[in-house]
Amino acid sequence: DTPATPDAPTWPADYAARYRAAGYWRGETFGEMLRTRAEAHPDRVAVTDGDRNWTYAELHDRATRLAAGFAARGIAKGDRVVVQLPNVAEFFEVIFALFRLGALPVFALPAHRETEIRYFCEFTEAVAYVIPDRSGGFDHRDLAAAIRADVPTLREVFVVGEPGVHTALGDVPLDATQCDGPAPSDLAFLQLSGGSTGVPKLIPRTHDDYLYSLWGSNELCHVTADSVYLVTLPAAHNFPLSSPGSLGVLYAGGRVVMCPQPDPATAFPLIERERVTITGVVPPLALVWTESAAGTPYDLSSLEVLLVGGAKFSESAARRVGPALGCTLQQVFGMAEGLVNYTRLDDDPETIVTTQGLPISADDEIRIVDDADMEVSEGESGHLLTRGPYTIRGYWRAPEHNARAFTADGFYRTGDIVRRTPTGHLIVEGRAKDQINRGGEKIAPEEIENIILGHPSVHDVSLVAVPDEFLGERTLAYVILRTGAEPLKPVAVKKFVREKGLAAFKVPDRVEFVTAFPQTGIGKISKKDQRNIATAPQG
Numbered sequence: 001d002t003p004a005t006p007d008a009p010t011w012p013a014d015y016a017a018r019y020r021a022a023g024y025w026r027g028e029t030f031g032e033m034l035r036t037r038a039e040a041h042p043d044r045v046a047v048t049d050g051d052r053n054w055t056y057a058e059l060h061d062r063a064t065r066l067a068a069g070f071a072a073r074g075i076a077k078g079d080r081v082v083v084q085l086p087n088v089a090e091f092f093e094v095i096f097a098l099f100r101l102g103a104l105p106v107f108a109l110p111a112h113r114e115t116e117i118r119y120f121c122e123f124t125e126a127v128a129y130v131i132p133d134r135s136g137g138f139d140h141r142d143l144a145a146a147i148r149a150d151v152p153t154l155r156e157v158f159v160v161g162e163p164g165v166h167t168a169l170g171d172v173p174l175d176a177t178q179c180d181g182p183a184p185s186d187l188a189f190l191q192l193s194g195g196s197t198g199v200p201k202l203i204p205r206t207h208d209d210y211l212y213s214l215w216g217s218n219e220l221c222h223v224t225a226d227s228v229y230l231v232t233l234p235a236a237h238n239f240p241l242s243s244p245g246s247l248g249v250l251y252a253g254g255r256v257v258m259c260p261q262p263d264p265a266t267a268f269p270l271i272e273r274e275r276v277t278i279t280g281v282v283p284p285l286a287l288v289w290t291e292s293a294a295g296t297p298y299d300l301s302s303l304e305v306l307l308v309g310g311a312k313f314s315e316s317a318a319r320r321v322g323p324a325l326g327c328t329l330q331q332v333f334g335m336a337e338g339l340v341n342y343t344r345l346d347d348d349p350e351t352i353v354t355t356q357g358l359p360i361s362a363d364d365e366i367r368i369v370d371d372a373d374m375e376v377s378e379g380e381s382g383h384l385l386t387r388g389p390y391t392i393r394g395y396w397r398a399p400e401h402n403a404r405a406f407t408a409d410g411f412y413r414t415g416d417i418v419r420r421t422p423t424g425h426l427i428v429e430g431r432a433k434d435q436i437n438r439g440g441e442k443i444a445p446e447e448i449e450n451i452i453l454g455h456p457s458v459h460d461v462s463l464v465a466v467p468d469e470f471l472g473e474r475t476l477a478y479v480i481l482r483t484g485a486e487p488l489k490p491v492a493v494k495k496f497v498r499e500k501g502l503a504a505f506k507v508p509d510r511v512e513f514v515t516a517f518p519q520t521g522i523g524k525i526s527k528k529d530q531r532n533i534a535t536a537p538q539g
């Protein structure tokens with residue numbers, strides 16, 4: 001008998017032993033974390049969502065009962081459950097119930113549509129899918145029914161709200177079933193990678209490693225039981241979840257406030273009403289908030305820290321944050337694969353506005369290398385490689401990709417180009433991976449190119465980033481039509497992508513028809529030349 005193939009590479013035993021000995025991995029699980037907090041301060045509010053205030057005792061009780069209900073419905077340790085919820089309190093009820101069972105949430109974003117969800121369900125052999133009834137004007141129940149009809153492993157769809165043909169979360173039976181929970185070294189969930197390949201990769205995070213990233217972040221972001229964190233970005237994204245995010249604040253015994261929309265008209269009144277102390281936003285939102293703060297009638301004085309990350313924050317915009325919002329800017333350069341860097345709250349103001357910070361851990365190993373994997377000289381820019389106590393050693397069920405994305409000795413190739421200042425702060429200079437960063441939302445060109453190639457009139461396509469003042473980057477699809485094909489309008493290409501059922505942010509912003517692509521010396525498409533052509537002055 002050959003041993004079962006593990007789903008993902010993990011830390012070698014000597015590294016795991018070192019991370020435990022150093023006190024990073026404390027042998028806790030998410031289930032235990034919530035239980036101990038609920039015992040220590042049952043009546044403190046854990047989650048605020050509109051007029052609902054769930055105490056720690058209530059959240060724990062709900063999660064416990066839902067875990068039993070899920071178990072009664074046959075969800076077991078190791079099973080995958082795709083969770084696609086907007087910023088509602090039930091998000092935490094569901095994920096803590098799954099954590100208790102050792103079932104793995106697969107964190108979909110609210111923007112994902114049929115193509116992405118079908119892939120997550122098929123690839124992870126998910127047994128269940130959790131959705132809202134409607135969100136952002138979209139009815140998730142029909143999509144869920146279509147996927148359930150096609151994906152044989154998918155037995156259950158649970159709905160927050162009106163269930164339609166599915167099961168309401170509130171109707172899950174509540175029989176108390178005993179089950180062995182997960183071990184601290186077990187996987188807790190699968191997070192999504194920003195991606196640079198045809199299909200998104202899944203990131204396996206353990207209880208041990210993720211909990212370390214939380215309390216490590218809490219120290220650097222000064223999160224305590226008095227902190228009130230506003231979940232401004234989509235709750236399931238790694239940034240608002242863990243940097244220090246909702247889970248960091250729950251770890252500390254603080255309060256999490258759900259923000260249904262990130263615009264100032266929604267967020268500012270919530271900051272005033274709930275006395276929010278800390279939140280995290282992407283650069284385009286930071287710009288909008290900074291501009292709106294001037295004339296706002298709302299009292300934002302409770303806000304102490306604004307984290308900005310997910311994409312490069314321009315120095316000029318960074319300078320405006322403190323004065324406009326009356327809080328400390330904290331830049332964060334993180335990734336769902338692990339490594340997270342923060343500027344320190346007591347860094348001098350120049351460092352805060354010009355760098356993307358230092359790693360959480362003294363044991364985050366950083367290498368900055370050239371194309372041949374040789375270390376560059378100090379201060380030069382190069383590829384960022386990293387290894388450490390909360391950075392994965394491989395993606396889930398992706399051995400071929402892992403061979404490229406990790407070095408033989410386990411460093412993750414981030415695809416980011418950085419340089420290091422004499423104080424060790426990292427500055428993000430660019431990107432080597434074929435990924436587009438549209439205001440923090442990541443797009444893998446290959447995924448969109450494969451879809452556009454499915455259009456009968458299209459011979460070839462190349463998706464590139466073009467600079468954008470607001471979003472940082474937008475997308476441009478260069479399309480070569482088949483000889484003899486009817487001419488197409490740009491909108492027809494966009495419509496084609498949209499109708500395939502993809503997150504709206506992946507629909508190309510611009511489409512241009514060309515007869516050939518610029519080539520590199522060895523005959524590959526030169527995306528660099530295409531980006532340059534796109535930005536060259538016209539005429």
Ligand code: J2J
Nearest residue numbers: 194238239243309310311312332333334335336356428
């Ligand atoms: C430049 N590029 C950045 C920054 C991320 C905290 C914050 C962000 C993420 C995140 C996260 C950047 N300046 N400040 O998970 O916990 C780009 C890099 C990086 C990629 C990771 C967190 N902050 N980036 O954005 O997995 O290219 O995580 O490799 O979505 O975003 O994307 P993602």
